[in-house]
Amino acid sequence: MKIGSDGPEMGSGPIHVAMHRAKGNDMRIEILCTGDEILTGKTINTNYSHMAQRLGEAGLEVGWGTTVGDDRASLLTSFRQAAARADAVIVNGGLGPTVDDLSQEMAAEAAGVTLVLHEPWLARMEAFYARRNRPMPVNNRKQAMLPENAEFLDNPIGTACGFAVTIEGTRFYFTPGVPREMRRMLDEQVLPRLLAKAGLQSVTRLKRFHSFGIGESRADEMLAGIEAFAPGGGVKLGFQAHYPELETKLAVRGAVPSELDRKLAPMETEIRRRLGNFIIAEDDQSLESVVLDALRARDGSLAVAETFTGGIIASRLLQVEGAEDLFRRGLVSRNPDQLAAAVGTTVGSFSPEGARAVASALQVQSGATHALAVVVTMDTGAAGIEAGGAISIGLADLEGTIVREAWLAGGREWVRLGAAEMGLDCLRRRLLGLPTDERLDFERR
Amino acid sequence: MKIGSDGPEMGSGPIHVAMHRAKGNDMRIEILCTGDEILTGKTINTNYSHMAQRLGEAGLEVGWGTTVGDDRASLLTSFRQAAARADAVIVNGGLGPTVDDLSQEMAAEAAGVTLVLHEPWLARMEAFYARRNRPMPVNNRKQAMLPENAEFLDNPIGTACGFAVTIEGTRFYFTPGVPREMRRMLDEQVLPRLLAKAGLQSVTRLKRFHSFGIGESRADEMLAGIEAFAPGGGVKLGFQAHYPELETKLAVRGAVPSELDRKLAPMETEIRRRLGNFIIAEDDQSLESVVLDALRARDGSLAVAETFTGGIIASRLLQVEGAEDLFRRGLVSRNPDQLAAAVGTTVGSFSPEGARAVASALQVQSGATHALAVVVTMDTGAAGIEAGGAISIGLADLEGTIVREAWLAGGREWVRLGAAEMGLDCLRRRLLGLPTDERLDFERR
Incomplete structure (x- = not known):
């Protein structure tokens, strides 16, 4: 328990509890993000949210977040204040090869030690460049200079190794700013150490x-x-x-x-x-990957006609690796006559009947086993009337054609996303033999 | 100059400069974000980056960022530490009607004053609910309780008004967490006050x-x-x-x-x-809005065939209000034969010739004045070979059909986004009478 042991904080009056307490354990954790790109808002700080979430998922809680720039005085102050507040601090950024990367230097100063060369890391970096037939830039040597007695934290996918040091009784874990390097180091190096320190099963x-x-x-x-x-x-x-x-x-x-x-x-x-x-x-499945897997298991194939959703359904499906083998064609139009003409039918209307006719015709025309048609009519939301969209989903397969109707509240973008999701979900339900008419929480009327 | 005037910081050794100094003016600004959703990483802190960027654009610089949860002790500590560090502090969040919204209460405590009812704001909220024929929930009254002598900051689009108070000599500006309310209050209320305080032209x-x-x-x-x-x-x-x-x-x-x-x-x-x-x-134009405006000015219309881009072009165009009047149809396929069959041509290949044939056929079939075809072949990136995609763009209009070829380095997603942008840009250049073959920095080979 460090609370109160460091004397009064700056400003008047005593502070009895300096940081929100984690539930389930007593360890107070702070995340300290460094770098001018983050401080000035040029880069959105997704590293912070990723780290805080991963810690939360592991049963640890973050109690404080700090952001400072690439600036010696700010870094030193922030390290000392974090040491006074927290039991463990994760520092992100500032481990690169350039002059504005100051984390090792300021960590050493705050810990009261010198920087020493970490020979194994220098050798690793040299081998990394040698494999690429390039000489190691002289600046990179800086990345192997760590505070004396620092604990090495491996980075298998980059040149910025991490390290841990103790500053004024608090353990600091330094991690690289490159998101994929930070994520891997957090999971493999930092989290196990934090869990052990917290006395949690690991x-x-x-x-x-x-x-x-x-x-x-x-x-x-x-x-x-x-x-x-x-x-x-x-x-x-x-x-x-x-x-x-x-x-x-x-x-x-x-x-x-x-x-x-x-x-x-x-x-x-x-x-x-x-x-x-x-x-x-x-887990790592998505609605579209589940749909494609179910189609593949049935030796199926798919064609899609979209109106208001503007190609979102095709775009989502085609981002899945291998989708091109199952996805025959997608059609996007906001004009009922164009839509009907493109699939060779005459029923050009954004209605349940239109959705049924387009799905049937598209199935025949494309030769796919399944054809999905999503048509939407927006209600503009005049005074006293809730804005939203009437959605009709037509789904044709070898057993026939069904139509699912719904009315979703919301503006254009909300209805667009909801209609695309609903079209894919109807297809999933149909493929898996589940009812397609279960009422959604978002439905009105 | 407040530096050093608050005595030594926590921890050992004096701190000579506590915050990165802003260029061009002497005002030290801190952004203090509150709320468990932000602290735990559940919500990505885009409010911080927006505020820091807007300040930077106005010639002000943020020197420090802090994030704390909905927790009395953390809020009080963070207010006092910010007061010691900065000349001006923007606090975001915690102005809502629920019990975990603590900003007014802790601001009053830190400023050493009581909370008093701000009658005009209560009246505004009551009128707001009356217009919607709903009684004001009793909890909302809390949103009109401001620290004594606080300066009112108007919120024309929400029930959380802002306010400014002085805590230990530093001016604090409290803003709501709802992004659109924060953005408007920042521009209309906070920025003019900060610029005036900094002695900058406003x-x-x-x-x-x-x-x-x-x-x-x-x-x-x-x-x-x-x-x-x-x-x-x-x-x-x-x-x-x-x-x-x-x-x-x-x-x-x-x-x-x-x-x-x-x-x-x-x-x-x-x-x-x-x-x-x-x-x-x-400014607020986008590539797709420029393309649509140029089409509209020529009484034109458009059809698009996409392969690897998976509907991104159609999706981008159709998100522009009014696009439905100009966009005749979009076709998405990753199978050359399906693509050719869908536009009624026989040249089914992802090649420059294929792009030309599809664009010509699609123009005829859809009746549009302009037809765009984008086809891509990925290079998988075997050992020693850079990954990337060969892009062919076919563009048919009333004057004929042209083809633009390019090779972009990068993985699937990079090539996908680049190819979609390049297709739209070729169309823009063609519509505006500009050369379509100017080399891009991203091109290789």
């Missing part, structure tokens, strides 16, 4: 469910008491809304991997039971 | 040029010395890369609006001369 896993059609507050109600299904506890439930999808996350911690399986299995079963058909994908 | 404007085909470092070279074109100075040049586009920004400050015009006009002319045909749009 194996963690994150299980994710992606759903469509259930809002965050209703999902929270539907999953009430779910933590009780994990034998021995240690599982944390969380949500993250990415409209129109909701991500439900289970962060689990245990001593060994088998314990994670044992805790997660009953919870996963219960979550699948409660959220049911609204779960569109799990 | 009219500012931001002029933006969007270009495609010139990298940031080359643009920097091409615009060397450009500041000298502004009579009397006071213009700051900056760049922001959003691949594949580059934004060139001129931030200008003056006493009156006519002075801004006078300073900007010669610089704008010179930038247009130097960047030339690579400027695709200015």
Whole structure:
């Protein structure tokens, strides 16, 4: 417990608790981001949010965040203030080869030590350049200068190694600013050390469910008491809304991997039971990858006609590796006559009948086993009338053609994203033999 | 000069300079972001980057950033530390109606005053709800409780008003966390006060040029010395890369609006001369809005066939209001035979000839005045070979059909975005009578 042990803070009056306390453990963690690009707002600080989230998922909580520029005085002040507030500090950035990268130098100064050459890292960098038949720029030697007695943190994918030092009794972990290098070092080097320091069991896993059609507050109600299904506890439930999808996350911690399986299995079963058909994908799957996998399993193929969604459905599907083998063609139009003419039908209207006719005709014309048509009519939202869109989804497969209708509230962009998601979800449900008419939380009327 | 006047910082050793000094003026500014959603990384802190950038554009610099949660002790500590470091502090968040919104309460405590009801704001909120025929929730009354003697900062679009108070000699500006409310209050209320406080002339404007085909470092070279074109100075040049586009920004400050015009006009002319045909749009225009405006001016219409870009071109165009009147149809396919069949031609190949044939056939079939075809073949990047894509753009209009070929280095996503931009840019150049074969910085071979 360091609270109060450093005497009064700056300013008047004593501060009794200097940092928000983490639940479940006593370790106070601060994230300190450095660099003019971040400080001036030129770069959005996604490194901070990634680090804070990953720590939260592992059962650790961040209590304070600081951002300073590439400036000696600010760095030194921020290191000392963080040392006074926190038990562990993750510093991000400033490990590069240029003169404005000051993290090693200021870490050494704050720790009261000198910089010494880390021979193994210099050799690694030289070997890295030798493999590419290039001489190592002389500036890179700086990246192997670490504070005396620093603990080395490996970076297998870059020239900025990390390190840990103790400054005024607090452990500091220095990480590179390049996002992919930071992410890997955080997971492989920093998190295990923080968990050990916190006295927590050190194996963690994150299980994710992606759903469509259930809002965050209703999902929270539907999953009430779910933590009780994990034998021995240690599982944390969380949500993250990415409209129109909701991500439900289970962060689990245990001593060994088998314990994670044992805790997660009953919870996963219960979550699948409660959220049911609204779960569109799990973990690294996406709605579009699930749709394409289901199509592939049936030797199927697909054609899509979109109106208001402006090509979002085709764009989402085609970003999946291998989609080109299944995706026959996509058609985008906001003109009913053009849409009808392009698929060789005469029913040119943005209506349920139009969606049915376009899906049927497109299936025949493209030779695909499945054809999806999404048409939308916006309600402009005159005085007293909620803005939103009437969505008709036509879906033709070898068994016939169905139509799903819905009315979603919201502006153009909201309806656009919702309609695209709904079209893909109808296709998923049809392919998996699930009902296509379950009411979504977003539906009105 | 407050530096050093608060005695030694926490920890050992004196701190001689506590914050990175702003160039051009002496005011030290801190941004303090509050809220558990930001602290835990659940929400990416785009409010910080927006505020820091806007300040930078107005000639002010942010020297420190702090993030804390919805927690009384952390808020109080952060207010006091910021007061010791800075001359002006912008606090963001914590002005909502719920119990975890603590900004007013902690501001009052830090300033050593009580909270008092701001009658005019209560009346405004009641009127707001009355217009919607709803009773004001009792919790909202909390949003009209401000620290005694606080300066009111108007929020014309929300129920969270802002305010300014002085804490230990430093001026604090409290702003709402809702991004659009924060942005408006920053521009209309906070920035003018900060500029006045800094003794700077208080009219500012931001002029933006969007270009495609010139990298940031080359643009920097091409615009060397450009500041000298502004009579009397006071213009700051900056760049922001959003691949594949580059934004060139001129931030200008003056006493009156006519002075801004006078300073900007010669610089704008010179930038247009130097960047030339690579400027695709200015200010709030986008490449796609420029293309659609040029089409509209010629009573034109458009059809697009995309292969590797997966519908990005159609999606970008159709997000522009009114695009549906000009955009006849879009076709997306990754299969050469499907693509050829869909436009009624027999040349099914992803080649320059294929792009030419598809563009010509699509123009005839759709009845549009202009037809654009973008086909891409990826090079997989075997050992020693740079990964990238061969791009062929076919463009048919009433004068004939042209083909533009290019090879862009990069992975799938990089090539996808580059090819879509290049297709739209070729169309822009063709519509505006500019050469379509000017070499881009991104091109190889």
